[in-house]
Amino acid sequence: MILIRDVVQQAIETGYLTVEAENELRQLLSSKYDLEDLNAFLTLQQAAMSGYVKQESRELIAIKHMSSKSLN
Incomplete structure (x- = not known):
């Protein structure tokens, strides 16, 4: 079973949080977790x-916003 701290560790090591990892965190945060996982989050x-950690979802929003501006 994957833990919140595992997802966090991978994001910090790579400096990047994927959309998939964000969705995994949402799911994990909706169930019981311990203090160590909360601190990791x-x-x-x-x-x-x-x-220090970039979020893929924010980058996608920025790209979408920039491309919609260039169409105007």
Whole structure:
């Protein structure tokens, strides 16, 4: 069974959080988890806010926004 801390560790090691990993985190956060997993998730949030970890979903939104601007 995959844990929140496993998903977080992979994202921090690679510096990238995929859409699939975000969806996995949503699913994992909807069930019971321990304090270590909560702390790992908070660490990931801080890493994303500081730019240390990039989020694929945000990059896709930015690309979509930029392409819609270029069409106007």
